[in-house]
Amino acid sequence: MSQEFMLAGETPSPELVAAWLALDELRAEQVPMWAADWLVAGYDGVALAELAGLSGRDTREVRDLLPAALVEAGVRPLSSKGAALKVAFDHIAYLHVSGRARWAWVVNQVVEVVSGAGYVEEAFGQPLAQLYGVDDEMSEPWSRSDEELAGVVRQACLDQIAGAGPSA
Template sequence: MHDWPGHSGSEVPAPTPVAWLTLGMLPTEWIPRWAAFWLAGGYDGSALVELAGLHGDDPHEVRALLPAALAECGVAVSGTDVAAAMEAFTHLTQLYADGKAGERWIVNKVDQILASSGYANSVISLPLGQLYGLDDEWAGGGVSSYAAEQLRLRRAHGAKPAAQARAARPLLSAAANPA
């Protein structure tokens, strides 16, 4: 998850990266910096302090401390891939609806989430999970009009009401006319 659109790691998210942690897709080198900002923002706890003091180059150290640090921030870590995928898919659709991510990037992230879940049927059956295979079709030379329509229909999945209105624009040009 290192290739976020317009994100260099300088943005500090709220201490709620639970879905990405559960799916094993969190950019661990950014987390100590985030933890420092969470401390400055009023959160506190020994695991959070220790996490903020890490360099971030050892993902095992970061991942070992993160659940306890999140708990100190009042964030519960979900243990199920389905709940994590649903949260991640909701975040992805919000990025898309807000115009911060393109359809091909979203399809790629959906594939990464499916791979992280071991292609669990329960995750594939989620609305965005049904885009399974679209990345291969896209890479193979084109996206069918059916696939483009499926992506268009799913882009409002979980988006906030204001974002849903923005998501109602015409059929995705990149999906309808692949490069």
């Protein structure tokens, strides 16, 4: 998984960054700019301000400061890989349901998240994980229609947002 499931120009929430950190998928060089955006949004704290002042070139320094900055932003460390996966899947589902991401993009992101997480069991415990493998169907003559696939994706996203799966 990567931060490709952010829309261009968006700043991820501190919770989403905590999920990427827990899943070892964080591009630390971008974190200082996000920290600056969080300060503007009203979060506050010494570690957060220090993080926002970094260039991002020293990714070790960024990673060292990030946990304290996340706590200052009100985000506790995620308790498990399953909890981090839920945050990532919830974000993807929200982007689709809010009309900001197409169904095919959602399917591709689910595949990326599941494979990036090493196909762990926790990844498959989420409603959105039922979309894993749908990428094999897309544009194939034997597959369901695009409208049917879009419906399946929408329902999986709604189930994900509703919390129909375990949060681990």
